[in-house]
Amino acid sequence: MSEQVSRRAATGALLLLALVPAASAAVPRALWPGETVTARGARSVVVGHGTPAATLAELARRADTAALRVADVLGEPVRPLVVVPASAAEAARLVGAGPVAGLAALADGDRVIVVPDAFARLNPTGRDVVLTHELTHVAAGTDRLPPWLYEGFADYVGYRDAGLPVPVAAAELAGEVRAGRLPGELPGPAAFAADGRDPARLARAYQEAWLACRFLADRFSEGTLVRLYRAAQATGVERALAPLGLSVATLTARWRGYVREQLG
Numbered sequence: 330m331s332e333q334v335s336r337r338a339a340t341g342a343l344l345l346l347a348l349v350p351a352a353s354a355a356v357p358r359a360l361w362p363g364e365t366v367t368a369r370g371a372r373s374v375v376v377g378h379g380t381p382a383a384t385l386a387e388l389a390r391r392a393d394t395a396a397l398r399v400a401d402v403l404g405e406p407v408r409p410l411v412v413v414p415a416s417a418a419e420a421a422r423l424v425g426a427g428p429v430a431g432l433a434a435l436a437d438g439d440r441v442i443v444v445p446d447a448f449a450r451l452n453p454t455g456r457d458v459v460l461t462h463e464l465t466h467v468a469a470g471t472d473r474l475p476p477w478l479y480e481g482f483a484d485y486v487g488y489r490d491a492g493l494p495v496p497v498a499a500a501e502l503a504g505e506v507r508a509g510r511l512p513g514e515l516p517g518p519a520a521f522a523a524d525g526r527d528p529a530r531l532a533r534a535y536q537e538a539w540l541a542c543r544f545l546a547d548r549f550s551e552g553t554l555v556r557l558y559r560a561a562q563a564t565g566v567e568r569a570l571a572p573l574g575l576s577v578a579t580l581t582a583r584w585r586g587y588v589r590e591q592l593g
């Protein structure tokens with residue numbers, strides 16, 4: 330799931346508002362001068378720029394679904410704020426810097442920013458997976474975690490209720506495994522560097538991370554995965570793994586066996 334997390338405060342020239350917290354029911358003040366449109370779901374607020382009403386309504390409905398899925402895993406209410414710029418260029422300005430080409434949505438602080446053209450090209454399942462993935466980043470945070478854990482966790486939540494078979498959701502990795510090539514280590518920052526030169530490697534990085542988190546939920550429990558995530562944010566991943574009798578090295582070994590079992 331290609332996306333990007335920005336820790337930067339959004340400072341683009343278009344951004345005129347101090348965004349309300351995602352949990353607030355208040356309407357954000359004008360995001361774009363005079364042209365902001367807003368839709369409300371049961372749990373979500375969607376703010377668009379010249380966005381068709383039907384698109385806003387669909388996003389509010391999908392953001393509500395995503396919120397329920399994330400809340401079900403995290404055990405806490407989630408109230409999404411989704412921002413829909415008019416174009417990918419406008420999305421790039423909103424996040425301040427960094428390419429958004431190829432991204433369908435991204436987490437940016439307390440909000441999810443949708444890249445309209447790329448999002449529109451996704452099928453309905455993909456739209457729900459992407460929104461749920463990004464909303465997981467917003468709700469759970471990513472600081473101080475290795476990328477395999479925060480990207481894998483976001484995909485764990487994103488795919489949990491999507492109804493896709495593992496070899497379908499992890500098609501690129503499945504191809505490698507069937508060719509006899511198992512990944513040797515959990516994907517690090519270099520594997521997630523979305524420079525566009527090797528999109529298949531990037532796809533596999535997400536799939537590898539996803540299966541690491543899915544392994545933890547399958548072999549221990551979903552609650553264990555959530556507690557590990559929280560503990561790793563506080564103390565680092567090695568210390569968080571210790572109560573499970575795991576280290577990163579032994580997790581890696583067991584994850585490789587799980588990947589072979591799921592995709593071989």
Ligand SMILES: [Zn+2]
Pocket residue numbers: 332333462463466479480483
């Ligand atoms: Zn992500």
